[in-house]
Amino acid sequence: MSAGDAAVAPAGQEELLARFDALVAGGGTVEPRDWMPDGYRRMLIRQIAQHAHSEIIGMQPEGAWLTRAPSLHRKSVLIAKVQDEAGHGLYLYSAAETLGVDRADLLDALHRGQQRASATFNHPALTWADTGAVAWLTDGAAVINQAPLCRTSYGPYARAMRRVCQEEAFHVRQGYDLMRALCEGTPEQRAMAQDAVDRWWLPAVALMFGPPDTEAGGAGARTAAPGAAVSRRARAWGIKRHTNDELRQRFVDQCVPQAERLGLTLPDPAIRWNEERGHYDFTPVDWDVYRKALGDDTHWARQRIAHRRAAHEDGAWVREAAAAYAAREDTVPEEAA
């Protein structure tokens, strides 16, 4: 099914656009061969590719601890989790391909720095507790971010996300469970857990939800504007369902009581319950905070891409062998042993 054949239907652009808008406004699902506006296609490709890249780059910080997990149970859990991330990357690349792009091109764009993964993973996983903090906080943020995407307007993306979300729930729980074990352990283990939370809170709360896009979220009217414009368009097309700042608030509301139960302190002195709003207050993620969290152009940001590129280049001869074999043996299935 070549995905890209947007139909040149016997209708004019305007009529097609009107039909598309009506479909999306009515909560309908857009399927690969439907006509869609170029901007919609581009926004989706960008978002899905970034999401897919984030899954496979996100394997690195945790993957680095697979060989060091301190119990065989935790090792098994971590393998299963990192494996899910590879799987999520693949679901998402295949959703992106229905829009007429080739995964090899998307990977090239990642390797060349033209497309990016979430900046969350520009941060290093320095201790074992980081694997717990990443799962509890950044996967927790991802679930909040992604749950609405299960109803996103583009069918293949929504279907991929339904699979992803089912599996992410396991990630968050195991992360919390890992942190709980550390917090109930020796003082040194607790200290390791707190240190990891101190370092992962900001990437989670800032980067997993994207830049501020409302004044309520802490951006000034002027600085909120660019984020808000993108956010509004994404919502009009049914790609997104909520503003970044709404989802960020939901995340904070969820984490604060969890951290309390663990006996860990979230590194934000402004966190306190606001009776009037019915939400926790926290230090607004304005553009300054956001930029500080980005960690662009650091050793680790470069290392993530270098690691990925090295794997790709080292494996080139293997992929060439597989392609050469397939070309030679074309379609003669070997006997399964």
Add this chain to the structure above:
Amino acid sequence: MNRTREGAPASWEVFLRARRGLAHQHVGSVRAADPDAALALARDLYTRRGDPLSLWVVRSDAVHAASPDEHDPYFAGARHKPYRYPEHFPPLTEKGPEGDDHE
């Protein structure tokens, strides 16, 4: 195959029978150079949980479909034949539609 670039494998659609009694359902796609590799990858990717029964892979470019411009000639005819539905006819019980065939 329209993706002949070196090292870029073909795309395969994956169908899974998730449990006994269900038909194979389309679950997504994988990329692989050949059918055996595609099947194994589909197994790793789509059957990590549950107790699946069977898996098919079909080369994506082997799926033949009506194009969107052919939508109306193909499918519009289905809409206007109300007499294909039981609701088009009076129910068979005395009690009217509410009593028809309900437990």
Add this chain to the structure above:
Amino acid sequence: MTTTSDAPAEPATRRPAAAAAAGGTAPAPGGGTDADLAVHLVRLGDDALVLGQRLCQWITRAPTVEEDLALSNIALDLIGHARTLLTRGGRLDGSGRTEDDLAFTRSEREFTNALLTELPGGDFAVTVARQLAYTHYAVLYYEALAGCADAELAAFGARAAKEVAFHRLHADRWTLRLGRGTPESARRMRRGLERVWPYTGELFDEDDVVRRLAASGTAPSPAPLRPVWERRVAEVVARAGLAVPAPSWQARGGRAGLHTEEFGPLIAELQSVHRQFPGGTW
């Protein structure tokens, strides 16, 4: 096709194993069948653990994301096997050690995995060659174990044999693709086979522990499985357009705790977090 849980313990025709010479592998004197079985299960568990650890080192570095997924699937199964085997071993030897005690607190001299499983990664072809050798052996061995009298062990053998059978498909598939892919991949595959083949013999070694277990029908010896193994791997290698190497020597020592120098760093990495937090709970 199977094997031989009831095969007579045919005397090893090769050089007798260096086992019992050193390390923690000598059966506890007078410890009886349980002690022997403990030694044997810990060996098998160490094979699975160490090979799983080597495969974990691939993850995020594999030739494709699909292969990251495939290798992690295999690693996950292997760690599962290690857990079952080490748990049982720790119970049987009377030491009360858990799977984690065995994995994370023994010194490298106390590990009894075959050297094959600990060889450093090398390129993808070396990994495929090792997987080919190990999975064909492990399917045969676990199938044999599935026929043993101990119900728990038999059930484990049956489950593990099925899992490893999928790993074997993976190894066979890649052996064919690399062997019959490009000249470069064929060259690397040939080199991979040459690299690992001297280390395959140890998988089939018999020592007194194994002989006693086999004689009493407690657990099968791997030695009689070797001809079937040789036939099967030769068949795959031939389909790949390659030949099974005929190494002039066979490496041994792992079963006796005499490891490669590369093994120390592997164990140090495995145990680093666990050892860093004495008294920690995970």
